[in-house]
Amino acid sequence: MEISKCDECNGKVVKKEVDFKLYGDVLGKFPAFVCNKCGEEIFDEETSDKIDEAAKKKGLWGLGANGKVIRVGSSIALVINKKIAQFLNLKEGREVYIHPENKNRIIIDVQ
Numbered sequence: 001m002e003i004s005k006c007d008e009c010n011g012k013v014v015k016k017e018v019d020f021k022l023y024g025d026v027l028g029k030f031p032a033f034v035c036n037k038c039g040e041e042i043f044d045e046e047t048s049d050k051i052d053e054a055a056k057k058k059g060l061w062g063l064g065a066n067g068k069v070i071r072v073g074s075s076i077a078l079v080i081n082k083k084i085a086q087f088l089n090l091k092e093g094r095e096v097y098i099h100p101e102n103k104n105r106i107i108i109d110v111q
């Protein structure tokens, strides 16, 4: 599949090998169409499948999930599923630093 224009800004794209990173881990080098205006990296379907494969091999597949906020006494708690907890080595009692990035996003730094 050939891609000639950027979906985001309509800029020109060039074919390049790029390091694909997922959760801070480099999965490998993959061919991408990179926009020379906004830097957007576009992968064709075949490459996307290969990236998914590489992520599955590294156990990084499907870590994103919907969560739920629950009440614990006078505070609220966020339920983190087992997969994410294992990936971060998060255990009961572990200290974390929680800070908002903006009104729609929080960052949890595992100490």
Ligand SMILES: [Zn+2]
Pocket: 006, 007, 008, 009, 010, 011, 035, 036, 037, 038, 039, 040
């Ligand atoms: Zn662009």
